[in-house]
Amino acid sequence: xxxxxxxxxxxxxxxxxxxxLGLAFFLLVAVLVPLGVGxxxxxxxxxxPGILWVGALLACLLSLDRIFALDFEDGSLDLLATAPIPLxxxxxxxxxxxxxxxxxxxxxxxxVLGVLLHLPGxxxxxxxxxxxxxxxxxxxxxxxxxxxxxGLKRGGLLLSLxxxxxxxxxxxxxxxxxKRGAAGMAVEVPLLLLAGITLGAAAVLxxxxxxxxxxxxx
Amino acid sequence: xxxxxxxNPKKFMQTATRVLPVVSVLAAICMVGGLVWGFFFTPDDxxxxxxxxxxxxxxxxxxxxxxxxxxxLVTSLVWIVRRHHVSxxxxxxxxxxGMTFTLIALVTGALWGQPMWGTWWEWDPRLTSFLILxxxxxxxxxxxxxxxxxxxxADLTSVLCxxxxxxxxxxxxxxxxWNQGLHQDSTIMKVGEKDPLDxxxxxxxxVCIAGFILTFVALVLLRxxxxxxxxxxxxxxxxxxxx
Numbered sequence: 001x002x003x004x005x006x007x008x009x010x011x012x013x014x015x016x017x018x019x020x021l022g023l024a025f026f027l028l029v030a031v032l033v034p035l036g037v038g039x040x041x042x043x044x045x046x047x048x049p050g051i052l053w054v055g056a057l058l059a060c061l062l063s064l065d066r067i068f069a070l071d072f073e074d075g076s077l078d079l080l081a082t083a084p085i086p087l088x089x090x091x092x093x094x095x096x097x098x099x100x101x102x103x104x105x106x107x108x109x110x111x112v113l114g115v116l117l118h119l120p121g122x123x124x125x126x127x128x129x130x131x132x133x134x135x136x137x138x139x140x141x142x143x144x145x146x147x148x149x150x151g152l153k154r155g156g157l158l159l160s161l162x163x164x165x166x167x168x169x170x171x172x173x174x175x176x177x178x179k180r181g182a183a184g185m186a187v188e189v190p191l192l193l194l195a196g197i198t199l200g201a202a203a204v205l206x207x208x209x210x211x212x213x214x215x216x217x218x
Numbered sequence: 219x220x221x222x223x224x225x226n227p228k229k230f231m232q233t234a235t236r237v238l239p240v241v242s243v244l245a246a247i248c249m250v251g252g253l254v255w256g257f258f259f260t261p262d263d264x265x266x267x268x269x270x271x272x273x274x275x276x277x278x279x280x281x282x283x284x285x286x287x288x289x290x291l292v293t294s295l296v297w298i299v300r301r302h303h304v305s306x307x308x309x310x311x312x313x314x315x316g317m318t319f320t321l322i323a324l325v326t327g328a329l330w331g332q333p334m335w336g337t338w339w340e341w342d343p344r345l346t347s348f349l350i351l352x353x354x355x356x357x358x359x360x361x362x363x364x365x366x367x368x369x370x371x372a373d374l375t376s377v378l379c380x381x382x383x384x385x386x387x388x389x390x391x392x393x394x395x396w397n398q399g400l401h402q403d404s405t406i407m408k409v410g411e412k413d414p415l416d417x418x419x420x421x422x423x424x425v426c427i428a429g430f431i432l433t434f435v436a437l438v439l440l441r442x443x444x445x446x447x448x449x450x451x452x453x454x455x456x457x458x459x460x461x
Contacts, residue, residue, distance in 0.1 A: 144381065148361065148374050148377070148378060149361075149364075151365075151370075152364055152365065155364070158357075158360055158361065158364050161353075161356060161357045161360050162357040162360075162361060162378065164353070165350055165353040165354050165357060165382070165385070165386075165389070166381070166382070166385045168350055168385070168388075168389040168392065168393075169385065169388040169389050169391075169392040172389075172392040172393065172395070172396045173392060173395075176395070176396060190395070193392075193395070197388070205381070208377055208380075208381050211377055212374060212377050215370055215373040215374055215377070216370065216374070218370065
């Protein structure tokens, strides 16, 4: 399983893997929003938590169809399904690899983009904390969506349609943590709920994803 | 005599085609009766005027929107566990209907909200969760449309329905957490408590709810029967081509 994780990481980082595209997209969102909304610091500071979370979510969404698509095309997904390791574990590793190449860089880049959006000083710690806690859920839920649509031609748009409603709770709690943190309020409740969603999704969804994959590979 | 008899498409077709006219007529009677009673033979509200009468469409549609998803969840589970095709087809038949009910609830709510709350749309928990429910229906229907093999489609949509149900419930509570409500609480179950629904509205509303349920049952039966016939036809034409 570790070998699978390393293989996915290597594939993503090397040429043509699309590593960094999500990050570039995140940067573009953070640049385009002030251009659209106007440069007033007060307004930007108010919407910064939401924009950063929505931007991270969309950047995550961009790379979801790559989780299984390439492996499905060259047949290695069939090998994984018949391999001695359980498919659930392989799926979990795929999610982990996706998080390491998109969620983690997004989390680390977010404070820089927070500066662009005039995020208040108290919010930075909670921004990083909430993204670090919440983006794994985005990867795991996204893997489920990718598993559902893996065999489809033009599955990309459908994938977003399926996955975005599932992202609602994560987004609400994640953005709430940053909003409250930036306003200097207590953040324990949304933070715990966010952690609960991430842990619950990571525990249960790999089984659903593996089930969907088996159906699609049948 | 058990419910599982109807997992046999032949038995289901026999019963459905016999029941369908009865249910359709009853649905028409309840819908027309309830709506005419509600619209023309109930008094105006002292505060809301005639706009209160939108309750006769809004409330049944909203109830159905949620219950149809519940029915899809049950039929999806039956399909996953017992592999009865009728069950999967019923879920497929119900989804666009549930989506329509959700849309009706949203639109009538907006029409009522404009004069009463002074806004077409408010990011109130109930309104927001209904919009999210609509998105769930949209994704579910889109997945049915996208997958060509009917059995694969049934499997995938069932998995989506089960996972989606969990996340829809989560969203409901997340949205409550996120914003305070403007929407009034449900009053229909409050008979005998304080602040109940006026009896003048209660009975026509019950008839309307019965009408919506019967209409839904009739349409689901009709759509399932149609789908079974379409599949039989596909098999026949396939056999014809081979022969």
